Amino acid sequence: MQPLDLSHPLATGMPVYPGTEPVAVEPRATRESDGYRTTRLDLDSHAGTHVDAPAHLTDGPSLDEFSPERFRFSAARVDLRPLDPRESVGVDALRGGLAVDPAAVDLVVAVTGWDRHWGDERYFDHPYLTAEAATWLAERECDLGVDTINPDLTPTENADADEPEGFPVHETLLGADRLIVENLRRLDRLPDRFELHAYPLRFEGADASPVRAVAYAGDERR
Template sequence: PPAAAQVEGAAPSSGQGAPAGLDVATARVVDLTHPITPGMPLFPGNKPYALETLSTVEKDAYYSNRFAMDEHAGTHVDAPAHFRVGAATVEQMAPEQLVGAAAVVDVTAKVAESPDYQLTVDDLRGWEARHGALGARHIVLVRTGWGARWSDPAKYLNQDAKGVMHYPGVSVEASRYLRDRGVRGLGIDTLSTDPGPSETFEQHKAFLGDGGYHIENLANLEQLPEAGAVVVVAPLPLGRGSGAPARVLALVPASGGPAR
């Protein structure tokens, strides 16, 4: 029989976190994307997704719509230009940066103790102690458990009586640690990589400003192993876009189990 299709660039000996060859024919595909709907949670100030029907099969022989939504709504990518003048816009991001070995860092237990928890350098070092050094071909995915709240926007934003949001994020120190390792992609299952109470977006400035990109509002991270999967990030290539909605898929080896 012909050889199975392989995904390259992920040998354990190089610390890239995925198998040397991933059999696409037998890999399990996990969708890390929330459906786009009018009632999905939104960052304050964003407008709801809107759909206008232009034609129907019954009347026009074909079905089509026009849609409108903000760049940073639903499961989406933040391009470097989101927080840095002159940096790459979403259509300028190199395709090679959008496919990589998934490094799933699980902080659900710590988030259960504090909704404002921020991923730390020690969390990242703990992952490295188990799976090897993080590197440029990794896409780091922070599993907080917050995605379980997606169907309830009020719980997802978790605003207090003063309107301050409370959900977990990533510390500036952890962001700089990742960029020092050459990591370009950083994703999370919350509304933002900055923790909810942040008003100055220091984490965004640190990571995007240094050439990285974010994936926010991820789904189903509990279905991934800590290491061994390959993730594909596919934002719409919007001209001059500061970001874009994205379909994000993970390929998990047939022997790969859920995250520990």
């Protein structure tokens, strides 16, 4: 397998979590006018393909407190397709879909296929993990990757009154000092076992950061 880019490009007007300031990627200097090119990036730390730190919701560490090796994951994918909008994914689905022992990897990547809705309002009515599924991952010291904007439910006008509220998946995983990689794409092209590199920008107190998420076949560390 050739290295596979799993990141959405940063672009003006790209999807962001409801209530987040929009992303702007704008030229600031041009070769014609200034003799050189520069670009201004105006974005939230949770924009695009990004990794969440425990500091996002807990008193845990920020991204800059981890060594670079922490963002080089031994990963396994679990194909959960097909899924309906706002459908829950429980422990049985995770356990039954994994072809790899979760204790043997750092990261479980959940394939919902929802990246096909990127740029569409349907993207926000994605499937989600249950709190029990998050606990199951945390107990096995697994980080989580998703091809959705959120492993928890995202509020939209299509929400039901009896749906879970808040961020139980975030709270469970981040509370266990696990990491969450969100807004991945092209996960259907991955093998059952691979290595993922997703290095964040380094800034003090980073609660999250955009990443260039790149997958490699196998696991070079083992």
